Amino acid sequence: MTELRLAKVRYVPAQLEPGVLYVSDEYKIAVHLCACGCGSKVPISLGPAGWSVRERNGKPTVWPSIGNGQLPCRPHYLITDGKVHWAPSMSSAQAVTALQYDHRRREAHYRDVRPRWWIRVWKTILGWIGLG
Template identity: 70%
Template sequence: MTDFRLAKVHYVPAAPEPGVLYVSEEYKIAMHLCACGCGSKVPVSLGPAGWTVTERNGRPTIRPSIGSGQLPCRSHYFITDGRVDWLRAMSAAQTVAALNSDHGRREAYYRDLNRKPRWWVRLWKGMLGLFGLG
């Protein structure tokens, strides 16, 4: 498979078509069948701690790369403007490193989200509230 088209959906279909990147903005997930043709479903979470999907002329770009090191095919590729750009297959060590990196990125994002704002931010917001601007 060398090309993907974008399909914005509410729910990802149970029987996805090859060459389609399904994106559910409501559920913050994208899914496609592996570009190598093995038939494996490849889901990715979207958002600040996950992947991003952009669109140009109906053609998707997804970042970071898709690494299927946990699948038998070990595929690794980018999808850019709907085109598959192949990278080297992922080794077991690369797969572990990528999973650890993803986990660390999510942990840092949610840790920062739950962090109490600094005193000056709270003060500024309080002042804006006093003047009906907050």
């Protein structure tokens, strides 16, 4: 597979069509069949702690690269303006490192988000008692 077209959906269909990147902005997920043609479903979470999908002229660009060392085919590729650009396959060690990086990135994002609501609550309480 050398190209993917973009399909904006609310719900990802049960049967995926090859060559289509299904994106649900509402549920912050994108799913497609592996670009190698093996038929594996490749889900990617969207958002600040996940991947981003941009659309230009109806064609998707996904950032960062898509690599899955857990699939038998060990795919690793970029999607830019709907075109699939293959990167070197990931070794087992690289797959583990990538998973650890993703985990740290999510932890950092949610760790940074948590204090915001707490600070707002604390400031509200201080305001109620006349100290804010």
